[in-house]
Amino acid sequence: MFPLNDNFDATSLDSLEPVFNELLSRDVKSVSDLEVFFSDISDMAEHVSEAGARLYIGMTCDTENELKQTNFLNFVENIRPRMSEVSNKLDLKILNLDFLEQLSDRYSLILRSMRNSIEIFREENIPLSVECTKLSTEYQKIIGAMTVNFEGMEYTLPQMRRFLESNDRETRRLAWASVRERRMKDSSRISEILDELIDKRNKIAQNAGFNNYVEYAFRSMERFDYSPSDCREFHKSVEIHCMPLIHQINQDRLSGFGFDKLMPWDVNEKSGDSPDVQGRPALAPFQDVSELVSLTSEVFHGMSDELGEMFDRLVDGEVLDLDSRKGKAPGGYQYNLEKTGLPFIFMNASGQQGDVETMIHEAGHAFHSMYCSHLGLIQERNYPIEFAEVASMSMELLTQPHWDVFYSDEEDVLRARKMHLESVIGLLAWICRVDAFQHWMYENPNHSHKERSEYWLELRSRFGPRTDWTGFEEDEALFWQTQGHLFGAPFYYIEYGIAQLGALQIWAKHIDDPQTALSDYKKAMMLGNTRNLPDLFEAADIKLSFDEEHIGRLVNHVSSALEASG
Numbered sequence: 001m002f003p004l005n006d007n008f009d010a011t012s013l014d015s016l017e018p019v020f021n022e023l024l025s026r027d028v029k030s031v032s033d034l035e036v037f038f039s040d041i042s043d044m045a046e047h048v049s050e051a052g053a054r055l056y057i058g059m060t061c062d063t064e065n066e067l068k069q070t071n072f073l074n075f076v077e078n079i080r081p082r083m084s085e086v087s088n089k090l091d092l093k094i095l096n097l098d099f100l101e102q103l104s105d106r107y108s109l110i111l112r113s114m115r116n117s118i119e120i121f122r123e124e125n126i127p128l129s130v131e132c133t134k135l136s137t138e139y140q141k142i143i144g145a146m147t148v149n150f151e152g153m154e155y156t157l158p159q160m161r162r163f164l165e166s167n168d169r170e171t172r173r174l175a176w177a178s179v180r181e182r183r184m185k186d187s188s189r190i191s192e193i194l195d196e197l198i199d200k201r202n203k204i205a206q207n208a209g210f211n212n213y214v215e216y217a218f219r220s221m222e223r224f225d226y227s228p229s230d231c232r233e234f235h236k237s238v239e240i241h242c243m244p245l246i247h248q249i250n251q252d253r254l255s256g257f258g259f260d261k262l263m264p265w266d267v268n269e270k271s272g273d274s275p276d277v278q279g280r281p282a283l284a285p286f287q288d289v290s291e292l293v294s295l296t297s298e299v300f301h302g303m304s305d306e307l308g309e310m311f312d313r314l315v316d317g318e319v320l321d322l323d324s325r326k327g328k329a330p331g332g333y334q335y336n337l338e339k340t341g342l343p344f345i346f347m348n349a350s351g352q353q354g355d356v357e358t359m360i361h362e363a364g365h366a367f368h369s370m371y372c373s374h375l376g377l378i379q380e381r382n383y384p385i386e387f388a389e390v391a392s393m394s395m396e397l398l399t400q401p402h403w404d405v406f407y408s409d410e411e412d413v414l415r416a417r418k419m420h421l422e423s424v425i426g427l428l429a430w431i432c433r434v435d436a437f438q439h440w441m442y443e444n445p446n447h448s449h450k451e452r453s454e455y456w457l458e459l460r461s462r463f464g465p466r467t468d469w470t471g472f473e474e475d476e477a478l479f480w481q482t483q484g485h486l487f488g489a490p491f492y493y494i495e496y497g498i499a500q501l502g503a504l505q506i507w508a509k510h511i512d513d514p515q516t517a518l519s520d521y522k523k524a525m526m527l528g529n530t531r532n533l534p535d536l537f538e539a540a541d542i543k544l545s546f547d548e549e550h551i552g553r554l555v556n557h558v559s560s561a562l563e564a565s566g
């Protein structure tokens with residue numbers, strides 16, 4: 001049966017069940033049997049993963065095709081739950097073997113992960129998780145259905161972005177006011193949804209023997225290498241070092257604009273971005289996708305032959321779908337095809353500087369996947385998200401000196417760098433605000449709405465831009481409602497902050513010594529998921545640390561680079 005045929009159909013239970021049965025009933029009698037067993041399970045999992053990836057890619061590239069949508073939903077509803085049931089049984093089967101201690105170190109992280117999921121698994125939590133999924137789906141539906149009438153036309157909230165980012169202040173104000181008015185109509189149900197989620201998640205944690213959902217979430221997300229108190233230290237360090245820089249940036253904007261004060265429609269509450277102080281039109285780094293691809297290739301070749309060739313391999317492998325067109329899902333992602341061994345990149349490029357950053361970011365993920373493709377087992381390549389984003393976020397920073405290929409005017413290059421660096425700092429503050437909010441909510445699951453609003457406002461005064469929300473106090477207290485992660489992916493957010501700290505360190509080193517920085521990057525990425533998080537950081541010659549001095553140094557680098565970009 002193994003290795004499975006290249007054209008094995010992992011989208012059908014008819015072909016999967018015999019494979020599941022063989023694995024579940026196989027007699028594993030020795031360490032060498034077990035090693036073969038691990039490899040065969042990985043082979044099966046690679047097929048299932050790639051089948052899901054191809055269906056997802058097919059659907060997102062062609063959302064108007066109903067068959068593609070049905071096929072993907074069929075996979076999500078039938079194959080994935082059955083697959084996780086079988087995986088659980090296989091994990092238990094392995095953990096019950098009495099010769100595990102004879103296995104080499106190669107398997108220790110894999111076993112740790114298996115033991116962890118078995119330890120926190122409780123049958124009675126399955127229906128509670130289903131209810132949580134339903135609640136977060138309800139949130140998504142409410143948000144997705146929001147439209148506003150603006151200047152005589154109906155727009156979805158994502159479509160309102162272009163008015164919210166307009167250079168014309170009055171347009172921004174009107175757009176912002178109509179979006180907030182629409183949001184407020186559903187705000188009480190959204191608050192209730194969060195209450196219900198907190199209640200159910202708290203029960204899930206208690207069922208599994210934890211004091212609260214914070215403890216449970218850290219275990220279920222396999223955060224073995226940092227704790228809630230490390231996160232608090234991170235928040236504090238960002239408050240001390242990022243906030244003065246953010247306030248300075250906004251002070252400069254205020255005098256640049258010549259306003260008396262900054263309003264919420266002048267500075268984006270989450271990203272910290274603002275419209276161009278000089279009122280210049282948006283940057284235009286490329287005309288079409290083929291230009292984006294050839295210029296990005298030039299950027300990576302400028303950094304090293306190896307990265308340039310890796311990027312070209314993606315282009316030649318036809319694993320890029322980059323242009324924005326009707327019938328394509330929004331956003332961008334990189335999805336590794338585990339069986340074929342190629343990373344697929346999806347995005348909606350429309351000629352913006354943000355598209356350049358997305359292309360480079362996703363290419364960073366693709367390099368990571370390619371660097372660890374030599375590892376035999378799928379679990380060995382399943383690198384932790386905190387490190388996955390180091391691969392992508394550091395490429396955004398490292399490529400900066402080469403961004404001149406996109407612009408003929410030096411002023412545009414400086415403007416692009418400045419915008420990017422400002423958003424790095426702005427986002428760190430927002431990440432800490434969202435993270436601190438979640439810690440507090442789940443540590444105090446019986447809080448009232450009033451207490452929740454008060455705590456959010458307290459966080460806003462620590463991490464928010466100094467914009468004036470007079471007249472919009474209710475929105476100010478409920479602005480957390482715009483953050484979908486709180487509903488669908490609790491606690492999943494600080495990962496981006498941790499990764500950004502890694503990326504900033506690689507960048508700082510790359511400025512002094514590009515060759516060493518790139519070879520350390522490669523060394524670490526090649527390890528995939530075969531080391532724990534601190535060791536992956538160490539392999540890249542960077543620190544996993546949240547202390548104030550360390551973060552202060554990184555913010556200083558950004559601050560000097562900002563000065564250099566004018």
Ligand SMILES: [Zn+2]
Pocket residue numbers: 361365388389392
């Ligand atoms: Zn990413």
